[in-house]
Amino acid sequence: MSFHWRWDFTFEIMPRLLWATLNTLMAAGLGYAIAMVLGLGLALAQRSRFRLLTLAVRELVEFIRSTPLVLQIFFVFYVGPQFGIRLSPWVSGMAAIGLHYSAYLSEVYRGGLASVPRGQWEACIALNMTARQTYLRVILPQALPPALAGMGNYLVGILKDTPMLSVIGVAELMQTANAIGSESYRYLEPYTLVGVIFLAISLPVAGLVRLFEIRVRRKLGMR
Amino acid sequence: MEDMSNYPLELTGPDVPMVRFMNVTKSYGALVVLDKLDLDVAPGEMVTIIGPSGSGKTTVLRMLMTLEPINGGVIYVDGQPLTHMPRGGRLVPADARHLRKVRASIGMCFQQFNLFPHMTALQNCMEGPVQVLGLSRAEARARSEELLELVGMIDKKDQHPSRLSGGQQQRVAIARALAMRPKVMLFDEVTSALDPEVIGEVTAVIRKLVAEHNLTMLMVTHQMGFARDISDRICFFFGGRIEEQGPPDVLFGSPRRDRTRQFLSAVKEAI
Numbered sequence: 001m002s003f004h005w006r007w008d009f010t011f012e013i014m015p016r017l018l019w020a021t022l023n024t025l026m027a028a029g030l031g032y033a034i035a036m037v038l039g040l041g042l043a044l045a046q047r048s049r050f051r052l053l054t055l056a057v058r059e060l061v062e063f064i065r066s067t068p069l070v071l072q073i074f075f076v077f078y079v080g081p082q083f084g085i086r087l088s089p090w091v092s093g094m095a096a097i098g099l100h101y102s103a104y105l106s107e108v109y110r111g112g113l114a115s116v117p118r119g120q121w122e123a124c125i126a127l128n129m130t131a132r133q134t135y136l137r138v139i140l141p142q143a144l145p146p147a148l149a150g151m152g153n154y155l156v157g158i159l160k161d162t163p164m165l166s167v168i169g170v171a172e173l174m175q176t177a178n179a180i181g182s183e184s185y186r187y188l189e190p191y192t193l194v195g196v197i198f199l200a201i202s203l204p205v206a207g208l209v210r211l212f213e214i215r216v217r218r219k220l221g222m223r
Numbered sequence: 224m225e226d227m228s229n230y231p232l233e234l235t236g237p238d239v240p241m242v243r244f245m246n247v248t249k250s251y252g253a254l255v256v257l258d259k260l261d262l263d264v265a266p267g268e269m270v271t272i273i274g275p276s277g278s279g280k281t282t283v284l285r286m287l288m289t290l291e292p293i294n295g296g297v298i299y300v301d302g303q304p305l306t307h308m309p310r311g312g313r314l315v316p317a318d319a320r321h322l323r324k325v326r327a328s329i330g331m332c333f334q335q336f337n338l339f340p341h342m343t344a345l346q347n348c349m350e351g352p353v354q355v356l357g358l359s360r361a362e363a364r365a366r367s368e369e370l371l372e373l374v375g376m377i378d379k380k381d382q383h384p385s386r387l388s389g390g391q392q393q394r395v396a397i398a399r400a401l402a403m404r405p406k407v408m409l410f411d412e413v414t415s416a417l418d419p420e421v422i423g424e425v426t427a428v429i430r431k432l433v434a435e436h437n438l439t440m441l442m443v444t445h446q447m448g449f450a451r452d453i454s455d456r457i458c459f460f461f462g463g464r465i466e467e468q469g470p471p472d473v474l475f476g477s478p479r480r481d482r483t484r485q486f487l488s489a490v491k492e493a494i
């Protein structure tokens with residue numbers, strides 16, 4: 001048993017882990033971008049006047065939210081090929097994590113949309129605006145600020161969930177740390193470093209989100 | 224289904240009203256809010272609707288603004304059907320495109336102002352002209368500034384609504400509606416959410432509109448003195464019907480119906 005920390009080993013594995021950090025950041029960023037766009041679609045679809053669409057999307061969101069992310073990742077990667085959908089680990093991973101978080105983000109958007117008073121919609125009708133103008137110019141700018149806090153939480157959330165992509169071999173931090181461990185039989189340093197790196201990313205991200213939220217509110221002349 | 228063959232495809236002739244409610248019915252579930260309402264408003268006329276709470280006053284304006292669908296009858300605006308459109312020689316319920324076309328001649332001010340909180344007073348006024356009417360920003364700005372001047376809000380044009388008093392917000396809302404150049408303006412209790420000391424600044428703007436502009440206006444208010452001063456005609460609503468209507472002096476001076484008298488004396492006592 002070796003409890004002692006080896007600095008030389010730490011510095012040796014550092015470049016590999018930092019390189020993997022880029023992949024982790026890319027996975028989180030890409031996944032989040034997909035989730036933001038898809039989530040907005042899911043939220044708007046639930047307000048459509050086509051009852052069947054609204055209902056189907058509602059069920060889909062509930063389904064995604066009540067099954068584990070890791071299962072969804074496996075599903076896309078391993079079950080997909082049986083239906084002729086063969087995707088690389090990266091693409092499968094982005095699809096799964098993007099879809100998963102889009103369900104959560106759609107709920108955040110939904111809350112934001114619901115917070116816009118009815119009178120705002122009516123003012124848009126009185127000004128004869130189209131549905132598109134109503135959403136883009138009036139409703140979304142008011143729905144987003146109250147949604148920013150929730151959106152920020154899920155940004156940190158998706159970052160912390162990227163290690164799950166290691167199960168299908170995406171070379172992000174966790175997978176790299178595992179690989180180092182099994183090559184050198186030392187796990188203390190790589191896993192500790194992974195923890196430190198995650199902390200070093202999450203904390204500033206959370207802070208930046210808070211700052212951004214304040215700036216947006218001020219820019220939109222709210223409170 | 225209602226037989227639509229009794230309704231003309233459009234109104235023609237020398238005295239086409241700016242607004243016509245023809246046999247209009249509105250209900251929420253089993254509750255009939257308006258029962259076969261007939262009401263004409265002539266071009267340039269100022270009509271004020273008064274009546275007890277729940278008598279359907281707001282509903283009349285909301286139907287005309289297409290905020291509420293109707294359950295029977297037809298509403299015409301400037302001779303054209305609003306709630307319906309001609310198709311194959313018959314009137315069928317209007318689609319979104321038809322609604323947008325006819326709705327362009329109607330503007331509305333709300334009890335709660337409903338200004339866009341993320342835009343300044345000027346941006347609020349420019350939004351419709353730029354986005355909906357397709358005016359250039361310069362044209363829209365000129366038009367909006369002129370109207371903000373008219374309502375006495377030009378000094379505050381760069382303020383967001385949260386920095387304005389209720390009376391100021393309502394004046395901006397009036398300018399915003401006018402910037403769309405509507406033929407018909409609807410005012411639903413635009414002073415009811417205001418502190419007593421600022422009511423005058425809003426009513427003054429409406430007085431000015433009546434005096435200097437050839438707008439058709441339909442207004443709901445609880446301010447009887449104001450209504451009497453500026454209206455061409457008063458409609459007293461009771462239970463979803465027009466109980467009595469006439470020129471202000473007649474309706475306030477010598478009402479014929481008991482319910483009108485009771486309502487007016489109740490209002491007088493409240494003041």
Ligand SMILES: Nc1ncnc2c1ncn2[C@@H]1O[C@H](COP(=O)(O)OP(=O)(O)OP(=O)(O)O)[C@@H](O)[C@H]1O
Nearest residue numbers: 251254256274275276277278279280281282283412
């Ligand atoms: N969305 C709705 N759902 C159900 N009932 C409604 C709805 N809107 C209005 N009503 C009912 O319709 C009736 C007429 O309402 P309306 O708002 O037109 O009255 P009003 O004359 O404007 O009253 P007030 O003076 O209080 O503003 C009322 O009985 C009201 O409860």
Ligand SMILES: [Mg+2]
Nearest residue numbers: 280281282412
């Ligand atoms: Mg009302």
